[in-house]
Amino acid sequence: MSEIKVNSIKGVAASSAALSIHNSDGSVTIPTPDIPDKPNYNLIINGQFDIWQRGTDSGSNTTDGILGADRWFLASSGATKQVTRQAFATGQTDVPSNPQYYLRFAVTTGNNNCALRQRIEGVDRVQGAVTLSFWAKGTNPAGGSFDIINRQNFGTGGSPSNVVDTGIGNFTVTSSWAKKTFTFTPASISGKTLGTNNNSYFELEVFRQPAGDTGTAAYTIDIANVKLEYGSYATDYQRINVGQELALCQRYFYMHASGAEASANNRAPIATGAMYNSGNWNGVINFPVKMRTSPSLYKVQGTGYFIIFGDGGNDACNSAFLDSASPQAGTVNLYSGLAQTSGTSHWGLTNNSATRLGFQAEL
Numbered sequence: 024m025s026e027i028k029v030n031s032i033k034g035v036a037a038s039s040a041a042l043s044i045h046n047s048d049g050s051v052t053i054p055t056p057d058i059p060d061k062p063n064y065n066l067i068i069n070g071q072f073d074i075w076q077r078g079t080d081s082g083s084n085t086t087d088g089i090l091g092a093d094r095w096f097l098a099s100s101g102a103t104k105q106v107t108r109q110a111f112a113t114g115q116t117d118v119p120s121n122p123q124y125y126l127r128f129a130v131t132t133g134n135n136n137c138a139l140r141q142r143i144e145g146v147d148r149v150q151g152a153v154t155l156s157f158w159a160k161g162t163n164p165a166g167g168s169f170d171i172i173n174r175q176n177f178g179t180g181g182s183p184s185n186v187v188d189t190g191i192g193n194f195t196v197t198s199s200w201a202k203k204t205f206t207f208t209p210a211s212i213s214g215k216t217l218g219t220n221n222n223s224y225f226e227l228e229v230f231r232q233p234a235g236d237t238g239t240a241a242y243t244i245d246i247a248n249v250k251l252e253y254g255s256y257a258t259d260y261q262r263i264n265v266g267q268e269l270a271l272c273q274r275y276f277y278m279h280a281s282g283a284e285a286s287a288n289n290r291a292p293i294a295t296g297a298m299y300n301s302g303n304w305n306g307v308i309n310f311p312v313k314m315r316t317s318p319s320l321y322k323v324q325g326t327g328y329f330i331i332f333g334d335g336g337n338d339a340c341n342s343a344f345l346d347s348a349s350p351q352a353g354t355v356n357l358y359s360g361l362a363q364t365s366g367t368s369h370w371g372l373t374n375n376s377a378t379r380l381g382f383q384a385e386l
Contacts, residue, residue, distance in 0.1 A: 064261065066143050066153070067227075068094045068271045070249040071122045071262065072108060076278040076381070077321075079108035083131065089385060092126055093272035094141055102137035102232070104130040109245065117200040118158045118247050120260040125158075125247035128230060133164050133239050138231035139246070142224040142386040144315065146175050147212060149225040149251075154206045156257035157229070157249040161196045165238020168193045173209055174226040178218025193233070196244055204257045221316070224386045227251065273312045275385050276321070282328075282378035290330065293355065293371035293380060300365045304331050304357045305346060310382065313350045318382035320345035320355070328378040329357050333369025338362060343380060353382060 030046070074093040081090035081097065083105045089096050091106040107127045111118065118125070128139055143149060155171070163169070171191040178185075192205045209225065217223050230244055248260040282289040296306030310318075320343065327339040340360040347354045357371050373380070 064250075064252045064258070066149060066251040066253075067141055067249050069268060070157075071120075071247070071260070071268075072124045072126045073265050073268050074272045075108050076272065076276055077379075081106040089276070093276060095126070096140040096142065098136065098138040098140060098228075098231075100134050100136035100138070100232075102130055102134040103132040104128065104137060106139075111247075120248055120262055122247050122260075122262075125245050127243060127245050129241075129243040130164070130232075131241050133232055133236075133242060135232055135234050135237045138228045140226055140228045141249075142176075142226045143251075144224055144386060146177055146223040146225050147217065149173075149209055150212065151253065152206060152208050152255045153251055153253055154204065154255060154257045155191070155227065155229070155249075155251050156202060156204045156260075158200050158202050158247040159194070159196050159230075159244055160198060160200045161244035162198075162242045163195050164232040164236055164242045165240040166233055166236030168195045168233070169244070170228070170231045170233040171205060172228045172231065173207070174228065175210060175212065176224050176226065177212075177215055178223035179220050180216075181218035181223060182215040200245075200247070202257075206255050222386060270312050273310070274315050276381065276383045277310055277312075277314065277318075278321075278379065278381040279308055280373050280378070280380040282373040282376045285373060285376075288374075289376045289378070290372040290374060291378075293329070293357075293373065295368065295370055297368045298335075298361075298363045298365050299356070301363055302358055302361045304340075304361060304363070304369055304371055305354055306357075306371045307352060307354050308382075309352045310350075314382065314384040315350070315386070316384045317348045317350055318345075318353065318384040319348075320353075321379065321381035321383045323377055323379035325375065325377070327360070328373065328375045329371065330374040331357060331361065331363070331369040331371050333363070334367035335363040335369075337369075339374055345382075348382070350384070355380070 072092045085099045109127045170193050175187040191207045194203050280291040280293050285291040294306030299305045330339045338361045342359040346356045
């Protein structure tokens with residue numbers, strides 16, 4: 024019987040061993056990479072587009088902001104675009120890791136710098152070699168390709184050169200799903216100063232009509248399995264539980280009440296509370312996770328969009344505002360249209376399928 028006796032095994036160009044074999048008992052040690060985000064390793068949140076708290080269709084718009092999939096910021100730069108959630112066919116094999124959904128970014132009127140972005144909390148979290156991978160198909164913008172850039176923002180009060188942009192590469196798409204991979208090393212932050220309010224970030228502008236491409240032709244790109252990981256090669260996308268993904272998203276945005284999701288009469292519970300005076304109701308809402316910072320109120324409101332029930336009967340009302348908040352909880356005030364006795368207790372509910380009430384602490 025033949026045998027090979029070695030102390031270690033490593034790649035030709037590698038600086039360290041991939042396997043170490045102990046002389047005494049022949050046991051094997053596999054080095055553990057220094058990856059702080061175990062077990063998923065993905066610096067991108069919602070990379071499989073499972074979470075859409077604001078809605079699964081942004082509608083055609085020219086607005087900047089997170090309008091669909093959680094954590095994904097849309098930059099119009101004068102373009103008209105729409106983001107929608109699309110479902111994979113059950114059992115499909117074109118894209119691995121069994122994603123349930125993909126994002127469709129449909130641009131009807133193109134313009135340079137129209138893009139899809141994600142901000143990763145803490146500019147210092149993305150240093151050294153990292154690898155971006157994703158799957159894509161569709162059509163290309165007028166200039167023929169998409170750009171990828173990264174942005175390092177050191178936060179309010181940070182380094183004088185507060186923002187540093189670096190190009191990563193470009194790519195094209197076809198009508199078939201294909202994996203794209205880019206390995207790069209962000210600029211060193213050695214000697215930089217972080218802001219004092221903990222709002223520094225590393226931003227990936229993942230799919231951008233290039234700055235020099237001012238063409239207005241329409242294009243559509245479908246995107247799946249977006250992953251940014253430490254190291255110089257791309258590993259397979261590792262799915263996590265949808266509940267875990269939701270909790271990661273809720274650090275930045277939490278949809279508390281949606282009339283469309285109510286079990287009956289468009290009346291989703293908001294909170295129990297009391298009349299501060301005859302025209303203002305206050306209720307305390309505890310958040311499911313600690314948010315990044317004290318949030319602002321996200322709302323879709325209108326005439327009769329809210330209702331209260333309690334000691335003095337019920338009243339439909341029109342408006343909501345955030346009376347006070349911490350990263351753990353907020354006090355919501357419903358007003359306009361109320362006529363109740365000060366100090367009486369009431370339930371607050373939504374009263375229209377279009378009503379939305381949430382909290383946002385985005386970077």
